[in-house]
Amino acid sequence: MRVLLISLFALSSLIFLQCKSDTVTSKIELNIKDSGGSAAFLDLVKTPLINENIAKTDIPKSGKFVLTIPPNGPNIYRIRIGGKKHYIILDGSEKNIQMQGNLTDFGTSKISVTGSPDTEEYTKKWTDYLNREVNTEQIKKYLKESNNPLSAALFAVQSLKTNRSELYPIHQIALQRLKSGYEDTEFYTAYAKVVKNLEAQEQAKQARQKIRVGNIAPDITMPGLDGKPRSLSDLKGKVVLLDFWASWCGPCRRANPHVVEVYHKYKDRGFTVFNVSLDGLDNRGRARYRNDPEKLQEALDRSRQRWEAAIKKDKLVWENHVSDLMKWDTKAAKAYGVTGIPKTFLIDRDGTIAAINPRFNLEEAVLKIL
Numbered sequence: 001m002r003v004l005l006i007s008l009f010a011l012s013s014l015i016f017l018q019c020k021s022d023t024v025t026s027k028i029e030l031n032i033k034d035s036g037g038s039a040a041f042l043d044l045v046k047t048p049l050i051n052e053n054i055a056k057t058d059i060p061k062s063g064k065f066v067l068t069i070p071p072n073g074p075n076i077y078r079i080r081i082g083g084k085k086h087y088i089i090l091d092g093s094e095k096n097i098q099m100q101g102n103l104t105d106f107g108t109s110k111i112s113v114t115g116s117p118d119t120e121e122y123t124k125k126w127t128d129y130l131n132r133e134v135n136t137e138q139i140k141k142y143l144k145e146s147n148n149p150l151s152a153a154l155f156a157v158q159s160l161k162t163n164r165s166e167l168y169p170i171h172q173i174a175l176q177r178l179k180s181g182y183e184d185t186e187f188y189t190a191y192a193k194v195v196k197n198l199e200a201q202e203q204a205k206q207a208r209q210k211i212r213v214g215n216i217a218p219d220i221t222m223p224g225l226d227g228k229p230r231s232l233s234d235l236k237g238k239v240v241l242l243d244f245w246a247s248w249c250g251p252c253r254r255a256n257p258h259v260v261e262v263y264h265k266y267k268d269r270g271f272t273v274f275n276v277s278l279d280g281l282d283n284r285g286r287a288r289y290r291n292d293p294e295k296l297q298e299a300l301d302r303s304r305q306r307w308e309a310a311i312k313k314d315k316l317v318w319e320n321h322v323s324d325l326m327k328w329d330t331k332a333a334k335a336y337g338v339t340g341i342p343k344t345f346l347i348d349r350d351g352t353i354a355a356i357n358p359r360f361n362l363e364e365a366v367l368k369i370l
Helices: 002-021 117-130 136-145 149-160 165-182 186-207 250-269 283-287 293-313 331-335 362-369
Strands: 026-033 039-045 051-058 064-069 075-081 084-090 096-102 112-114 221-223 229-231 239-245 271-277 343-347 353-356
Touching (some): 039 064, 051 064, 112 117, 117 149, 136 165, 165 186, 239 362, 353 362
Antiparallel strands (some): 343 353
């Protein structure tokens, strides 16, 4: 019995030591050129909106200095030098981290980081974002697959901001990752409130819309690319994404690849797209040509060519493309209360509005109906 008790005590001690060693003191050795004479600040990122300064050190002319993080478990930290900042994501087991590079590159993957794989992963993805090499779907993919849920949450907050209510479905992906293992943290609690507020704001915004979920979709009949009329009502029986866009709309064009992807994936199950282009000239634009109908027609022809070229370039292969080349004064936009694009409406097989602006959860919304 005594041997058994001693063995159990030894085992429990070993488990305690093992748990304790999971969180260690982390030493960050920095060699940042052109930073000598400045001060470096180490902040703990407590919540998406609150950072607490926990250390400060003067940087020698050599640019070499050390920051120490006491045992504190998984956390996000931020190093600030002047107006530059670099985020450090730790799981609590890192002992020695090295950072070196130029101060001008602080915050990007040009700064070499070793000893913290999560920091390297996050910084590379953030650099891709800064270089406009990451679209919305790639952001969602990273949030789902990043090694560290804290990295996902930080990337969501930094890339999507916290003041655009229509992005709340993407924030929910990062929040869900945090829920497993971080639900009791201050960061999770604050982030959950932020996401909940964004969702409430978006619901309030949609409640003020002219068209709401549950309404019968107003019919649209407009000229297609061939000049012949096409009607939204002809697609009844299918699940339709009504997409207001334009060749000159950057966010619309960036959203197109995902729409194309979803279209090819589910077209055989009854999903299709009806595009209303806001290319052309509104009444105000046309007034400039009131005394020169020939130049007006030339301007409209150029706009039409840009519309057609965008369809080809973005590979929008479905047939339902319509426009009266009236830009914001098109009757369809007024009927749906469209004052900004991209603006989309998902319509079910019975012709009822099932979702408004499912830009960031399009596939999920389509599957829900199919």
